[in-house]
Amino acid sequence: MRPSGRAPDELRTLTIEPGFTKHAAGSCLISFGDTRVLVTASVEDRLPPWLRGQGKGWVTGEYGMLPGSTHTRGNREAARGKQSGRTQEIQRLIGRSLRAVVDLEKLGERQITVDCDVIQADGGTRTASISGAWVALRIAVDKLMAEGKIEEDPIETQVAAVSCGVYDGTPVLDLDYPEDSNAGSDGNFVLTGDGKIVEAQVSAEGDRFDQEGLLRLMRLADIGCKEIFAAQLKAVGK
Amino acid sequence: MRPSGRAPDELRTLTIEPGFTKHAAGSCLISFGDTRVLVTASVEDRLPPWLRGQGKGWVTGEYGMLPGSTHTRGNREAARGKQSGRTQEIQRLIGRSLRAVVDLEKLGERQITVDCDVIQADGGTRTASISGAWVALRIAVDKLMAEGKIEEDPIETQVAAVSCGVYDGTPVLDLDYPEDSNAGSDGNFVLTGDGKIVEAQVSAEGDRFDQEGLLRLMRLADIGCKEIFAAQLKAVGK
Amino acid sequence: MRPSGRAPDELRTLTIEPGFTKHAAGSCLISFGDTRVLVTASVEDRLPPWLRGQGKGWVTGEYGMLPGSTHTRGNREAARGKQSGRTQEIQRLIGRSLRAVVDLEKLGERQITVDCDVIQADGGTRTASISGAWVALRIAVDKLMAEGKIEEDPIETQVAAVSCGVYDGTPVLDLDYPEDSNAGSDGNFVLTGDGKIVEAQVSAEGDRFDQEGLLRLMRLADIGCKEIFAAQLKAVGK
Amino acid sequence: MRPSGRAPDELRTLTIEPGFTKHAAGSCLISFGDTRVLVTASVEDRLPPWLRGQGKGWVTGEYGMLPGSTHTRGNREAARGKQSGRTQEIQRLIGRSLRAVVDLEKLGERQITVDCDVIQADGGTRTASISGAWVALRIAVDKLMAEGKIEEDPIETQVAAVSCGVYDGTPVLDLDYPEDSNAGSDGNFVLTGDGKIVEAQVSAEGDRFDQEGLLRLMRLADIGCKEIFAAQLKAVGK
């Protein structure tokens, strides 16, 4: 029995509020239950030096948690003077996930930075970030296309992410914080709208697992991402 | 004529949404027009070493801007590895303003950290932060009192802040971004519910000003803060 | 009664020794009683990137305290690896104050950096820094004009600063360290030779104040700056 | 056809030289072809503060690349002043992998830090690090047991890691640098001597993959780790 009473393959209530802020080219506030992430996609015409003059663009992700977002207040990374290894690992995953569904040549010589800032954390902030990042990116790219700055759509398909893990012996979908901190093993899956995998990552936190366990989590991820894909499309009005 | 069409002594639309997030003891989302700041007040029973054993508590403020909050995306301070001088100056002002209306002995040996994170910036983020910080602090202290952890109310009165400046020759209240970036001189005033001043600060950005100019801005600040005090009370249900 | 026996509107003994060091284009050692600040103005023909090619120059200030300058030895900021928020706030104030009396176009495409290093601290280091900074700047600009590098004098008027505060219920001018650490409210005023204000900033450290209190401090500042202006002129031989 | 001429399921030449340095409690130099990593395991009786007094120990990993280890000289992280996100991600993986096979209570209140320093890099440095880390840890723990400091063996089983990926359409084992930089997708698998999984992680670098692809890589990892387990045992003389 899950603490929340959810069925093993049941996502938390998922809402996506597009256009939550107005200065960035694209934005949304995505919520998986009590996990809420504000995502903004900003477009810059300037590329990092190592990418200039190659006729293609770049998509990158940044991630942060507001100090008051967690059950116990966390330190402000800007005050500590550096980003934790966890923050950097998540940033790299967000960027990699988005680039896996973007044709960088069609994007043209510009950079889109997708900022994912966690306003309230209750487990699954990195997967919520990726799922929301696609929405903000889609809105930003639509705007660039409407302005005639991009001709062909560089976004090849959707991308979404969800966590799965073994809680109290049972494989469950979309772990919340009480589950996450007690899972024997858990993982994050980044899947695409065309049925492919961008990232599959499962770690034993306590109990080592086997191949069958990995496949069960994968099946749950598949179920969860289908629902997220539908919510993404609805949010961008398609 | 102000770009927004407002009268010289007219605040932007002010809304305060209390309890915007749920992990912190107190929180609100405060908006002055397009400037939106998420404020959370977190309570810790641990004091910084230099304050322990003195029978009193501490209230401090932290401030940040989400990278996507501005018209042009800003750098993430955590990635740059340090907070700007401006950020630190604002943090000191928030803490000083709150402490001016709190009896630290009645608060008891605990620390309340008020985090002000700008979600959308359109001028006046520091004054919105202070005005919202009082609301989050009030909610957190009410909770501590309801839980019986504090006996006597340590908050002596309200505190609010507003900016004023000379735009196109006319003293105006609550500058938005287009006004702020063109003001000849501008200032921030932190006033209290009992009609006193905590901080008065006016700088010439271009045109040096005189004592009469200072007093005119002060009068506008008085008008503005009265309105903010009313909104604060309504937000905390008093 | 002030600890020093001074009258409420009496400055500490003020001396300005111009040309204290010789490598910088302009320099002085300014003393307000036991507060002593070494100021140097250095000219560089290179502007920061964001200012190049606009036909105008820049004036900026830096500030530091020697570790042995205070009653109890302070940490060396270079060893701690960062400047405090207070240091940065003061630096920004010095730069802003100087630029308020300089026509940057007449200065031409060059940068003048005014370094204010506190050799001995006894309260009022930021205001002594600003008052000395004008002298070092004046000397440096005179040199540039004598060398024919600048044609028209870019310095429009004098600028000086002084602190005022309420000590033991009485408004007093030019607080020394014993007064400063016990003042109920205090402020810094930056005034110009043409009778204008560049910065007025008053904070309640303990007792909230009112508008009448602000005006009394302002009147004291006016008295003090007049004396400083005279000393500045004498120091630069005018 | 692989650039090295290896069969798809063929490891590079694997050698483990135990006791390569003598100050650390355990050490080895592990080579997968041209990838060479020096691993040392150091024992400290002091635990980090958050672990003290719980009757158990800790195992952690650190990772670095010598600047001259790569085809093009890399920057020294100590000179840059921070470790990259990649370095921190690898460090976390090494620690997690080792802890998955260690009973921390049997280890007692001590910390073992396993340093993995890459002397020569040719792909697969993180998996070589983990595989060598087990050897250094085993030697250090044997020493502690021989000295009577630990009674029961805290190491439950072996742990080893290997990379796999899809190179030119074919799933291959143990990617070297030329393969790694051209792989469509690749992953790292951390497996244990009792046939379980500690970490499975596959990323699409270019081509998104599917579940069948993931399983194929998993099968290759299984083959590779069996060979590494045998080499580990031989190195520690068991």
Place this chain on the structure above:
Amino acid sequence: MRPSGRAPDELRTLTIEPGFTKHAAGSCLISFGDTRVLVTASVEDRLPPWLRGQGKGWVTGEYGMLPGSTHTRGNREAARGKQSGRTQEIQRLIGRSLRAVVDLEKLGERQITVDCDVIQADGGTRTASISGAWVALRIAVDKLMAEGKIEEDPIETQVAAVSCGVYDGTPVLDLDYPEDSNAGSDGNFVLTGDGKIVEAQVSAEGDRFDQEGLLRLMRLADIGCKEIFAAQLKAVGK
């Protein structure tokens, strides 16, 4: 012929102004020609953790250059966020030189930090720092003895330092900046009042030298330090 017209074994004009600042326990302003260093010695009753409870004290040195002290303005190390290798090397040398003449047990469980801040630089700042540091230390220790905090004098003898080098083929004493930047080889010698050596260090900047060259510089150092010793004694009134 030296640029300054000095004889090869002639020091620059040497002045030591004791008690230049008043908050530190000991201080002086030392000048070797245009090189001027402000030195303060501060006493703390607290020792660094690794020295506590051993019945002895510690003497350490810190060093800095004011940005405006050099011919071309230097960067502020506090703003750059770290001290250069040169700064740290000099700091270590100052501390080592002072400790070589202090009986740390007689000093008792306290730390004396000697800050050497270069106000004007014209070559030889590190040797001027050491020579002045002894004076500030002597004054501070005399004060501790007068206060009855130290019974037996912990300072065993004097210590002074001077640079020598080969300029235009001739060994010369006390290099100024024009000589220093053109010397084929140069060195720094730290000698003590009892005719011993604490540090001898000679480097070839361009021309490699031989043993005879080393001895010639050593003889010059001997001449120079004798003069400095006399000036030190005069400064401390002995």
Place this chain on the structure above:
Amino acid sequence: MRPSGRAPDELRTLTIEPGFTKHAAGSCLISFGDTRVLVTASVEDRLPPWLRGQGKGWVTGEYGMLPGSTHTRGNREAARGKQSGRTQEIQRLIGRSLRAVVDLEKLGERQITVDCDVIQADGGTRTASISGAWVALRIAVDKLMAEGKIEEDPIETQVAAVSCGVYDGTPVLDLDYPEDSNAGSDGNFVLTGDGKIVEAQVSAEGDRFDQEGLLRLMRLADIGCKEIFAAQLKAVGK
């Protein structure tokens, strides 16, 4: 009697293994007894900005100690976020020593960075680094000459370094760790193949020394470096 039983003028067993790693242009593993340093020389065609366009190259050194190289594990400098003063001092010495025997104009507009990473430390790591650095540099330059990129040999002579010190009253050569930590005074000498001195540096750690003491250490250094020169030549096959 030395702890190791060596004669006063006896080096530890010295071995140089050239070509220890293969990506860098030159490399060796140099051992003085239990002190082992891995040295790599990397060639870059890009010069630092301040050296460009002057028709000459640059040689620089970097130094590090692996955390597990010492008797007690040291902190990783990359994790601490900065290099110690000792590390930077050694780096400067390595670079200066190499440049003293290289004609930078004949080297052409390229930079050679020699990395010295201590794998096992038992005293004398800086002198082993310099002695090994020449070997790696020689191999790298030979390669550049063989490739026709350099016409005339820029290396004028050999350079080697050795430590000497007074242990238990006797001047001894090549101090190992037990001697080094108990020496009354010790020094490092950098000598060249043509009988000259690049750097002579002797410090009193406890006992101040005199000129005769300095000369005795110098004679020992002379004996030691002759042996190292022979080993260097053998290592590079000349």
